[in-house]
Amino acid sequence: MKMPERSVVERRIVFLLLVLAVALPILFPLGLKTQSTPLTEQVYGLVESLPEGVPVIISFDYDPSTITELQPMAEAVIEHAWKKGHKVIATAMWPQGPQMAEIAFKDVQARMERKDAAAKKHPYGEDYINLGYKPGGLVTIQGMGRSMKAIFPTDITGQKYDEIPLLKPVRTLKDIRYVISLSAGDPGLRDWIMTANGKFNVPVAGGTTAVSAPGFLPYVNDQKQLYGLMGGLKGAAEYELLLGYEGTASLGMNPQSVAHILILAFILFGNIRAWKKRKADRLALEAKNG
Amino acid sequence: MADLMTTLGIWLAAFFTLSIFSFLYKDNPFYKFAEQVFVGLSAAYWLVYTIYNILIPNLFSKLLTDFSGNLVLLIPMLLGIMMLLRMFPKLQWISRYPLALMVGTSAAMSMLLSFKSDFLEQMAATMINPFKFTSAVDVVGTIMVIVGTLCGVFFFYFSKKQEGLYKVPSKIGIWFLMVSFGASFGYTVMARISLLIGRLDFLLRDWLHLIK
Amino acid sequence: MKSSLLGLLLLLLAFGLTGKTTEQQVFSVQDNPWDDGTSILIEWDLEAGADSLNLQRADSLGAFTLIFNEFAREGRFIDSSLSTGQEYSYRLIAYNQVRGDSLIYIGSARTKAQWFDMNKLSLLILLLLVCGAILYYIFSARRGKELFIRRIGGLDSMDEAIGRATEKGKPILFVPGISDLGDIQTIAALNILSHLAYKSAEYGTELLVPCRFSMVLSAARETVKEAYLKAGKPDAYREESVFYVTDDQFGFVAGVDGIMLREQPAANFFLGAFWAESLILTETGFGTGAIQTAGTGQPHQIPFFVVSCDYTLIGEELYAASAYISRDPQQLGSLKGHDFGKLLVILLVLFGVIMEIIGAGWFKKFFEGGS
């Protein structure tokens, strides 16, 4: 019974070190700067390339468990789209999405006003609309390609689709100029790639948690199945960098970097220990076998 | 009043955060309580959103405002109710009809869509002339994409014994897979750490006000 | 298999040779091809110096209204959501600031619905081939034809692990994933369990199978019982060795961790669907010094299994091992059908790369489909 107890103590020390590695850089930022990568630049480029007034979809396909990674992306993309004068339509494949969208819209407006008291107001219904949550993933997106109104008879306030001026030029998904899905899993970005891009040729870009990011890279290809990808907190920090402000993601990169080093150190120690143990075992075996 | 409630809200959030973290020490009543509260809130959340974002706009309000024009919607409503009968073991067989409709529809759609974007388009995306690039890095990289994809697919080919010459592409395939799993590993570590950053940031900033 | 692929390539070659070339026009208005008849395709290639444009459509009274004004010297616009079978007129006004004048182009077209989407020809051909192959193999297997698939390396190392457990006189632990019975990964895991149970009955090694769902529990009990019967040791089967822990994800993990620490199994098998809990399980197992074998179709969990287990079945290998053991015609036939698809990919990509190198771009285009 001695073995597990020692390991429990070891475990708690590891936990404590991790808390310190994350908490200290939050309290005392190192002022580290991040560097942008081509994948994030492509997303930025897509938003940047379109003129004022075009309707676009930002889809909130995540829940609060991944807000640290995806909420800063949502805020950055909304700010960029608003600055370009795009009409933002929020949709959600996850039920928690509409709520995350509302929080993001509110925070972006507040931040823009904090920076510049005379910043433009972005009224609901004129500059953005929230169409709420629909289940069904790719089936539902395919429905949007036939008729947006059939899928979203009303927005979240209960206003009829036809009565919303912003949605006048949008009859089907094909009238949307780009879709950016912020996606924590299934349903999410993959469904948008397959349906919005694969079936209806609408440009799709995305932001995902770092966990799923490597799996989306095959879609970034000559056919532009995917226009760039923001992966995890780093991706969000890069987008903030491109927009020229330091948000929660950029600040988060400080503890992130320190914690990575700590994990690498853990792996190193673990391997040294295992190597020593193996050596000792071999010696003991040799001694035994004489 | 509203300010007081905001402060109270932050303390509530901090309480739940710490209750969950307490599991790291060991399983305890705080964790069990927080866990079940989460289950309850989550279930209610799903219900409220299903009612307000799906059933009302897409079904009930259409039926209420224009019943005769939306008569056809009675069919999915009936199918939906049949679905609910799954709760009663004796009537479970009735739910097979709506289930079959859903499964048939989504199977056909995902078959067409994933075959196009994950098979056909991926195939086309691998048909690249590596020598059209000017930089050596791109040429080497593109060759790696072609070789890696083909060998990776061959690794999952089960109709041939992997002996002799056939062992080579399979080995290369597994190396590529391992590199990719390494990347995935690194990214996952990153994601998990990020989640912790968010929570500690909340505790240190919003709750304890240690940072401005 | 090979000759049919060769035939396909020839067919594609024939397509490429008949591919039509379109001549350049300054402004063209035509029915958007291969659609449901609700859109018109407008293309233009303006002279150098043009710097803004204005595309307009005539309404029923003949009055033109703006529909598009994003400048591109060479561009296209698809006007969608129109009525089928109607004539529509368009006007493109291109301004040239330097010269201070503007040119007006006019064109019209009638919308038309088509019976087949030619852009999807490659999709249809390949889909029919793959589906045909799958069905062919499933029905061959059902008729009792012997289908060859190779033995997965993991199976040998599993047998070895059981041997080690027997030597040490310690039990083996098998976790059939944390998904319910509806998941094919769970089914595959149970097939492999039947093999392991057979071996453990033979060697007389104790087997522990914790389950997360009651459906999985009853299926697992059935599997193990049958395997013991097949090994000729029905009396050695104990129902308590296959048991329910809890539905709760992390609660289940905590339960299994406890078992590992108490019973100290010499070999652990984690096969089936696993999520974030994968590394908690393998970490504890590693701590107890067990030989660990894992396998899952969950791509995000494979890296953790690879670094903390002695052997890992990667993705489809799990299903292949299951098909190899069970010889179930459905599984076997599907797997062979998928193999046909893989061979197809390998050959087409090789050919495609060569075609790209010699500059025959139509081959790749054919698979991309138009848009």
Place this chain on the structure above:
Amino acid sequence: MKRNLPLIVAFISGVVILVGGFIPRDPFPRIESTLIEWFMIISGFAILLGQASLLRMNVARVAEKAPNWQYYLAGLISFGLMLAFGLLWGMEKTPGLLGQGQGIVDKLGTKPFDYLFENAFIPLSATMFSLLAFYIASAAYRAFIIRTFESNLLMITAVIVMLGRTSFAPVLTGWIPDQLSWLRLPELTNFIMQYPNTAAQRAILISAALGIVGASLRIILGIERSYLGGGK
């Protein structure tokens, strides 16, 4: 009959969608739209079903005074509260049965549903998943051991990527001359992600797509019927 009729339903709906995938003209788009609308509504009911089953199980646990029933009771109470708040006053911009509840919003700062969402749901959900950071740290120390050439390859890549995605990376390898710039950590990470990683992930995608085609085909043709439940 009870078993075969649903299989026919699945077959017909599947075949209509498949054929409609290639024939762009009427009536296929219309049938497809109708099926999709129905699909969404039935999904709504399916969600109700899922939550109701969960609830029923927890009610039974409390009624039977099963071990830990107090916690399940707490869960049920929070369920009841959240549900009542949502139904009565709605959430965010959505009105409930009693409208927008302006009086309560003035007192609380937000709607009661949103208050619970922000101060209970978000911290619970986010913290639950942040526990994984600790598990990964402890596994890194105790179980991520290099054994074979393959796991070596995996670990080396992981180390490069983990370093390459930190903000230290540009500083660490900034000294590498420009001709060899691809050896710098951020560039090397990008290279790994863009080429070898893409290749392997593409191989996985292709194999998985074949798997989906096989499974869907078997479902539509009624060869695979386990989804209907109740064994073979």
